[in-house]
Amino acid sequence: MIWSALRLSLIVTVVATSLVVVIGTACAFILAKGKFRGRELLDAVITLPLVLPPTVTGYYLIVLLGRRGLIGSYLYELTGWSVVFTWWAAVIAAAVMALPLMVKSARAAIESVNPQYELASYTLGKGRAETFFRITLPLARRGIFAGIVLSFARALGEFGATLMLAGNIPGKTQTMPLAIYETVVAGENKQAQILALILTALSLTAIYVTNKLANSRTAGLY
């Protein structure tokens, strides 16, 4: 059980983090540079899973994606497939929970890039996309990388929303945190201990790496 849970956790976390990096960076860019009404509202909605109880976030995901959900019902009608209780549900739950950390981190990083550099790029005839990928993103890379590490750690530890949307099916949707819960409930303390230690080590590494990045940024490499 340990190894299947570990394997699933890593797959789910890697896929979720990849989604979060792309979507989160795009959201961060829109929030940092966009001038539209409801910008802060969008930020608030993205941030919500950070403060809501994970079970509530999971509940909303069911309302959205469940077989009778707002989006899920169309999907079920079209394909006869529902995301609920599949490993994709675990990916979505983990991604939604990790997204705020990515967006917060990346937005702050993008906003901290001196706009003068972007203006300089524009005056050299470069478009917005080229300027973003060649100037803004490289200059914001530390904060973005810190966001990736934090998202990875958050996705790895995701429990509540995953349980709601993906359930706790051994070998199918049972990630490490769920496996820990089940082993403790079943009184298998030895197994729980090993799983807990693995998760702790991974999370500790993530925090260490993030802090290191944050410190070298304030040390003023640029």
Place this chain on the structure above:
Amino acid sequence: MLYVSIKKRLGACEGGGDNRVRDKEERTFNLEVEFTVPGGVTILFGPSGSGKTTCLRAIAGIVTPDAGRIALGRQVFFDSATGVNLQIQDRPVGFVFQDYAVFPHFTAEQNVLYGVRAEGSKAAKRKRARELLQLLGIEYAAQQYPRELSGGEAQRVALARALASDPAVLLLDEPLSAVDVKTRERLLKEISALQQRTGIPFLYVTHNTAEAKAIGTSEIILEEGRVAQVC
């Protein structure tokens, strides 16, 4: 010849090239200027908060005037009457910033290379970047990053980069205010020589009288958002 005629109501955070000035400018004022920039080095002179930087930014397309017209020869950059407003990228304008704005993650050569607008092979672009670094006398620093450069060197890189995009006019926003006095004197001569070599008009913003005298071939004096004198 660059023709500028603009009106712009400025809020507290739009004017001024530098933050210290910006904080003091807790008022709105109206910029309303009309002038032409002939060849040579034209000085745009005035005290802090007189609207110099805003003029420069309007020409480059960084700020949009409320009304008016900006045209370089027959190419119209901005005309409120006809609704023309070229994007920054589409204006053949080079801009040299007060604090250099050289990209910190690029070497000196990469900075200049990034600006090279001409179509062509990578080798041709590199050659052009090399020529410009040579022209500015900093080819020795080609592989160095901005954090390893002195203020004078960084501004030379910025000049080379601005020229790399083959601008039809070069705008300089107090380019020497952050370099030491000795470097300033040398760079003034170099900028003057650079103008003669490239033949494009330079519009040079400063509030330093000595700088204006040393480099200007003509001068526009701004006061409180108005043209006070042209000479």
